[in-house]
Amino acid sequence: MHYDVIILGGGAAGLFCAARAGQRGKTVLVLERSEKPGKKILISGGGRCNFTNIGAGPANYLSANPHFAKSALSRYTPCDFLDLIESYDIAWHEKTLGQLFCDSSAKQIVAMLLEECTKAEQYGGKVRVLCEAEVASTAHDADGFCVTTGGDTYTSQALVIATGGPSIPKMGATGFAYDLARQFGLKIVEPRPALVPLTLGGEDVLFRDLSGVSANVDATSGKVTFHEAALFTHKGLSGPSILQVSSYWKHGEPITIDFLPDRDEGWLLEAKRAAPRSTLKTQLKDGLSDRLAATLSDRLGLETELGNISDKALREAETQLRKWTFHPNGTEGFAKAEVTSGGIDTAELSSKTMEAKKVPGLFVIGEAVDVTGWLGGYNFQWAWASAAAAADGL
Incomplete structure (x- = not known):
């Protein structure tokens, strides 16, 4: 049982690489350990698959080498994948921030990829998914x-590692790609959970009482800031803005939240002049939920009317509301991480073809590589782009 290419992993990257290689006349075997292909595709985007982001570019990815993803992303773009989607008459819509979803079901994406594999026979190739x-x-x-x-036993001229990372182990995810990489002498950038909720301890644990409360905020970790919703949970913090900064956050570092990012500087002093008998809690309720407004007001210790509070105290309160500091004590781990940061070192791979420099014929694509996208369709676009780069280089 000899093939031109064996692809390990029948997820987004593996299936797309198989289809593209098959349509270039290759015989391809896809080996998937689960009972069906594309399981993570099926659960993504609430079952509607956030299949790309129309604005995806190198700046939306983390890697030890921030330049590595440029080649693949420039040669297979979100518009290229959208053309494929539309050729199958799959209805789609754009949500916030360029995120594209199926109108109906993620099943349509898996069915499309499998049909693309079947089409290989029209081009003299063949794809078998086992x-x-x-x-x-x-x-x-x-x-x-x-x-x-x-x-x-199966043999091939080329082997493609597309088994992903260890995030969401309940879906069958493992660190198998890293074991293979080590076997072939490839270095690993330490894997860690990314796009993952953060946990709180110490004094911050009091905020767990707000479980279920959300707010549109600016969340900052280091030099990066994301303006999206944050959600308090019974373990700590989640929501899109927190998932985004979690990819950049390192143990021991704080994160800061601007609870009212749309307010102009000095808004609290203006509120004092305009409504001196109002309270901080009342003013906060104008942009935040009652529970969050009450908690923040209580923590700031400003319960009296604004007219009775000094301008200095109000400036200090405004500053704290703009840069409220949390000290996460960890994350919820790979079990709740949407993706894995780190992985097989890009220094080991060709950015043009994804082929291992030391091992001719060995390719690595998708999440197994040390390239991690933001939340919002970016990781699917990396799957498509890296798979296309490898297929075209086989």
């Missing part, structure tokens, strides 16, 4: 690659 295929061993010699699954 599920419940647990890889027992892989080997490499001058003749190519040899992969065994149970009692079966």
